[in-house]
Amino acid sequence: MKNARVIYNPTSGREQLKKHLPYILDRLEQAGYVASAHQTKKEGCAKDAAFEAGKNGYDLVIAAGGDGTIFEVINGLAELEKRPRLGLIPAGTTNDLARAFHMNELDIEEICDVLTGAHVSPLDVGKAGDQYxxxxxxxxxxxxxxxxxxxxxxxxxxxxxxxxxxxxxxxxxxxxxxxxxxxxxxxxxxxxxxxxxxxxxxxxxxxxxxxxxxxxxxxxxxxxxxxxxxxxxxxxxxxxxxxxxxxxxxxxxxxxxxxxxxxxxxxxxxxxxxxxxxxxxxxxxxxxxxxxxxxxxxx
Missing domain, CATH: 2.60.200.40 (Tumour Suppressor Smad4)
Incomplete structure (x- = not known):
């Protein structure tokens, strides 16, 4: 079985993520994942949660929130030798990464279609000192x-x-x-x-x-x-x-x-x-x- 972890910021997107979370997890389960979620509580929380998911061999880590949540998830995973696939649920003010992939235009059903699909793109990241x-x-x-x-x-x-x-x-x-x-x-x-x-x-x-x-x-x-x-x-x-x-x-x-x-x-x-x-x-x-x-x- 594949494992998916949703790391979400409950305050992003005018607090709509919490409302959609049961639907998101159900869609992932239907696609064959054992799905779970982690709610961030403070700065650095998403980074730690992403690192633990990657270290424990999760196949998919989904950053749900704004660009700050994505930044932390990237930093939690970037130094791992074996890195899980990334998923994204945009719910921030600007959603730059989502805009680059035209995902900011999608509703939650369409986002879940992407997360349960098989279409992937390689993604470069930048390293600045010890941060990504x-x-x-x-x-x-x-x-x-x-x-x-x-x-x-x-x-x-x-x-x-x-x-x-x-x-x-x-x-x-x-x-x-x-x-x-x-x-x-x-x-x-x-x-x-x-x-x-x-x-x-x-x-x-x-x-x-x-x-x-x-x-x-x-x-x-x-x-x-x-x-x-x-x-x-x-x-x-x-x-x-x-x-x-x-x-x-x-x-x-x-x-x-x-x-x-x-x-x-x-x-x-x-x-x-x-x-x-x-x-x-x-x-x-x-x-x-x-x-x-x-x-x-x-x-």
């Missing part, structure tokens, strides 16, 4: 929005909460001197922020790293050079359509390995969570996981 990420590593004032925005505000306003907090930060943007090594090449200069993207969905925006793929073994590195506030706003508006990558103030390249140093202290954002501080080296781990996806997304 699946969507984005970033630094700069605006990239702190995901962990600076209160959970209650996100619950009430959804993605609009990030716009509210972002407007507050616009007037405090400052350039930093940076040294960036990538696949044997070098950039040195002042930057406003950096994004190291693994997927094309970043904070709910699907054009910030328009060429990014989750299975190509490469990061999409975006550096915004020193600029003034009007230009920053203009470039930000171009990012809605992906045209920002053609601007002189933007460096946009692909690389497998990136080493980043910043003058002064800068916080690192990994998939919306605190990732420590720069300097850091980032390595793309090609096809590190297999993930259940909708049929049209099978690679």
């Amino acid at each position: 990420f699946v969507n984005i590593a970033a630094g700069g004032s605006l990239t702190e929005l995901t962990y600076d925005t209160p959970s209650r505000l996100k619950t009430m306003l959804g993605q609009m909460a990030y716009y509210v907090k972002g407007f507050e930060k616009l007037f405090f943007l400052k350039p930093r001197q940076a040294r960036v090594e990538y696949d044997g090449k070098l950039f040195e200069g002042e930057i406003m922020l950096f994004l190291i993207a693994n997927s094309n969905s970043v904070g709910g925006f699907e054009k910030l790293s328009p060429e990014a793929r989750l299975d190509d073994g490469l990061f999409d590195l975006l550096l915004l050079k020193k600029t003034n506030l009007p230009d920053f706003v203009r470039i930000g508006s171009l990012a809605l359509t992906g045209q920002h990558i053609h601007e002189d103030k933007v460096v946009y390249i692909q690389a497998n390995r990136i080493k980043l140093e910043i003058e002064g202290e800068m916080q690192l954002n990994l998939d919306g969570e605190h990732g420590g501080t720069i300097p850091k080296e980032f390595v793309n781990l090609h096809h590190h996981f297999e993930m259940l996806v909708p049929e049209q997304e099978e690679k």
Whole structure:
């Protein structure tokens, strides 16, 4: 018999996951799994639960919640030699990984069709020091929005909460001197922020790293050079359509390995969570996981 573990955040998705849980477990049982669930209670809980499930030989581990839950599950499983398949039930504010696979558009019945199906896609993950990420590593004032925005505000306003907090930060943007090594090449200069993207969905925006793929073994590195506030706003508006990558103030390249140093202290954002501080080296781990996806997304 196959074993499946659902690791769910009860507060995600306006607390709808708890309501759907009996249906989810029943669908998994019907598909031949011995299914069980773990409710997260505090920070780090999903990581520990994923590690235990992987260590105990579970065939499928399902992250049910927002990007923070997925981040913890990835970190709980990434260092295991034998890793279970990943499943996803998106129920967060932005759902970047789900957006990349077009799963954010599915209802719970369709999500369960995916989880009980056999269509898989290889999934790259990034390693930053001793932590792992699946969507984005970033630094700069605006990239702190995901962990600076209160959970209650996100619950009430959804993605609009990030716009509210972002407007507050616009007037405090400052350039930093940076040294960036990538696949044997070098950039040195002042930057406003950096994004190291693994997927094309970043904070709910699907054009910030328009060429990014989750299975190509490469990061999409975006550096915004020193600029003034009007230009920053203009470039930000171009990012809605992906045209920002053609601007002189933007460096946009692909690389497998990136080493980043910043003058002064800068916080690192990994998939919306605190990732420590720069300097850091980032390595793309090609096809590190297999993930259940909708049929049209099978690679």
